[in-house]
Amino acid sequence: MSAAAELPLDQLDVITPDSFQAHGYPHEAWARLRRESPIHFYADTGVPFWAVTRHADITAISKQPELFLNGPRLFVNARAEKMMQEEGKFPRPPTLIEMDNPQHSAYRKIISSRFTPAALKKIHADVDRIARKIVEDVLAEGEAEIDFVDKVAAPLPIAVIGWLLGVPEEDWPKLYDWTNRMIGFDDPEFNPTNFETDGMRAMIELFTYFSEMVEERRSKPQDDLVSLFTHAEIDGEKLPQLDVLSYCQIIVGAGNETTRNATTGGMLALIEHPDEMRKLADPANLRTGIEEILRWTSPVIHFARTLAQDTVFEGHGFKKGDVFALYYPSANRDEDIFEDPYAFRADRKPNRHLAFGVGEHFCAGAHIARLELEMAFKYLLPRLEEVELAGDPDRLRSNLIGGIKRLPIRFKAKPA
Numbered sequence: 548m549s550a551a552a553e554l555p556l557d558q559l560d561v562i563t564p565d566s567f568q569a570h571g572y573p574h575e576a577w578a579r580l581r582r583e584s585p586i587h588f589y590a591d592t593g594v595p596f597w598a599v600t601r602h603a604d605i606t607a608i609s610k611q612p613e614l615f616l617n618g619p620r621l622f623v624n625a626r627a628e629k630m631m632q633e634e635g636k637f638p639r640p641p642t643l644i645e646m647d648n649p650q651h652s653a654y655r656k657i658i659s660s661r662f663t664p665a666a667l668k669k670i671h672a673d674v675d676r677i678a679r680k681i682v683e684d685v686l687a688e689g690e691a692e693i694d695f696v697d698k699v700a701a702p703l704p705i706a707v708i709g710w711l712l713g714v715p716e717e718d719w720p721k722l723y724d725w726t727n728r729m730i731g732f733d734d735p736e737f738n739p740t741n742f743e744t745d746g747m748r749a750m751i752e753l754f755t756y757f758s759e760m761v762e763e764r765r766s767k768p769q770d771d772l773v774s775l776f777t778h779a780e781i782d783g784e785k786l787p788q789l790d791v792l793s794y795c796q797i798i799v800g801a802g803n804e805t806t807r808n809a810t811t812g813g814m815l816a817l818i819e820h821p822d823e824m825r826k827l828a829d830p831a832n833l834r835t836g837i838e839e840i841l842r843w844t845s846p847v848i849h850f851a852r853t854l855a856q857d858t859v860f861e862g863h864g865f866k867k868g869d870v871f872a873l874y875y876p877s878a879n880r881d882e883d884i885f886e887d888p889y890a891f892r893a894d895r896k897p898n899r900h901l902a903f904g905v906g907e908h909f910c911a912g913a914h915i916a917r918l919e920l921e922m923a924f925k926y927l928l929p930r931l932e933e934v935e936l937a938g939d940p941d942r943l944r945s946n947l948i949g950g951i952k953r954l955p956i957r958f959k960a961k962p963a
């Protein structure tokens with residue numbers, strides 16, 4: 548019997564960054580929580596919180612944004628709480644995902660129209676071109692051993708986000724560096740000099756860089772997101788400069804690591820399930836296969852909600868200020884929703900996964916992420932003659948993003 552099956556529930560580790568780095572997702576522990584205590588209190592974790600593990604509860608909580616707030620904290624992490632206090636020295640406005648209503652819905656409208664499938668048709672050809680070039684450059688080697696993250700999974704979202712925002716190509720490496728340091732603030736590899744505050748320093752560098760771009764776009768608007776945010780109006784007023792910068796920050800922060808890890812985790816899942824890889828190589832299965840990759844990898848581990856007032860939920864009384872961690876990867880293995888949830892099936896239907904969350908804060912970039920994943924695998928899979936792991940995945944030390952920093956693979960490509 549495994550450790551997770553024997554331990555008292557209070558000792559199941561579903562929160563420390565160390566555990567996610569060493570073992571990946573604690574699926575056995577989450578399965579026990581879903582079964583035995585689906586909203587379970589953890590008192591001794593720096594920030595006491597309720598672990599919410601069932602699909603139905605995560606959905607119900609996410610659909611009551613006036614009660615379960617995003618503003619007080621975005622995730623459960625003692626270090627992040629400390630950073631927030633430090634941030635008091637460098638006050639910044641909340642990003643979209645840290646806003647509550649009425650502010651949230653007013654700000655969300657600014658990008659909603661840009662990010663619909665119809666509006667994204669305009670960028671289809673560009674994402675296609677970017678993905679194709681990245682994949683073809685790698686496959687041109689014919690037969691090679693590479694780090695899949697470095698060569699494919701990381702460059703694609705960086706290029707797409709850089710291109711959407713209007714950042715010139717020579718500065719795309721900066722986006723890469725800031726994302727690693729902001730999202731990887733808990734991993735000593737990304738924050739070697741000052742473990743506590745380097746994530747925040749990365750954020751300040753990003754703000755400084757984008758302030759110059761905003762100044763330029765003010766007089767010379769272009770067809771990019773920085774121009775959109777700079778000229779957007781709410782109730783006839785332009786956004787304050789810092790809000791424009793926060794909008795840039797959330798796009799950089801939310802759009803990179805997530806897609807990178809869905810792509811990397813997807814490649815890993817396909818290597819481990821060769822029959823499913825063959826299925827996914829058939830264009831007829833591309834769409835369902837990408838949804839299964841999203842369900843399977845579920846790159847966001849959790850986001851938090853904080854209770855606005857005393858309330859009864861699922862027959863239990865909770866107090867104002869109580870903190871909830873919504874575990875999306877656990878919802879995505881919920882036996883009540885998914886048939887055979889631990890099987891990876893490229894043609895799974897239906898697939899009501901919560902990888903993008905649900906409700907008020909549902910991922911604004913979901914269509915973009917899907918497009919990127921489709922393009923990457925569409926070009927990659929039909930050209931792979933052979934592919935295998937060339938080493939173990941190297942995982943990120945984080946309890947927010949299920950990150951893979953390096954995925955060594957060996958491949959042989961078919962001729963173009």
Ligand code: HEM
Pocket residue numbers: 609643644645655797798801802803805806809845846847850875901902903904905906907908909910911912913915916
């Ligand atoms: C596979 C890739 C991605 C995953 C798994 C993902 C996941 C998520 C999740 C779980 C949320 C929170 C939902 C909630 O609280 O209910 C979210 C929010 C968000 N995501 Fe994504 N995301 C991805 C890609 C992207 C991309 C490419 C962009 C931008 C181009 C983006 C921008 C955002 C924004 C702006 C929000 C905040 C929305 C709001 O608060 O209204 N995401 N994402």
